[in-house]
Amino acid sequence: GAGVSQTPSNKVTEKGKYVELRCDPISGHTALYWYRQSLGQGPEFLIYFQGTGAADDSGLPNDRFFAVRPEGSVSTLKIQRTERGDSAVYLCASSSAGRSTDTQYFGPGTRLTVL
């Protein structure tokens, strides 16, 4: 079946604007992760969902960042009042159950550029 998909693939916005990034996990995967990858760095954990609930949101940098997964499938990462420092590739991953032994499958990422 299809892998993890993310839309849009690229997003350019102006400082201060609001953006939404979407992730479609692999069908049936209950665990969903968001990461942020800045240039020259590895992915940085943002938030983890098990089903509809955010089991761990300790990686969200501040209250401008918020993520939802209302039906336990598609997730949206929302960034308010964007800043130039938010520019990065935002990665989504899903796994079948969220156990540490489960393989995380990554999406292609959304490249966010804040001008």
Added chain:
Amino acid sequence: AQRVTQPEKLLSVFKGAPVELKCNYSYSGSPELFWYVQYSRQRLQLLLRHISRESIKGFTADLNKGETSFHLKKPFAQEEDSAMYYCALHTGGFKTIFGAGTRLFVKA
């Protein structure tokens, strides 16, 4: 503090030469370590995990708790191994901590 360090940003070797990508970690609990790979224009994907003690595409990695290392090794590098490699630490919760990555370039 929980941290993963990959000291080399770039590693260049000749085809057929041995390769070792270094990874050191800092974690007070019992670590679960992984290597991820990203080939050009492809997605990040899992290469191997220490608990499986497996060899994938000729790569192996041994967890050395005394030295807090999880180096990735391959005896004979191939051109198709050229990629970005990330070492990752899974903590007791749901968080995975990645290193900054090492770009491996295998020259013909």
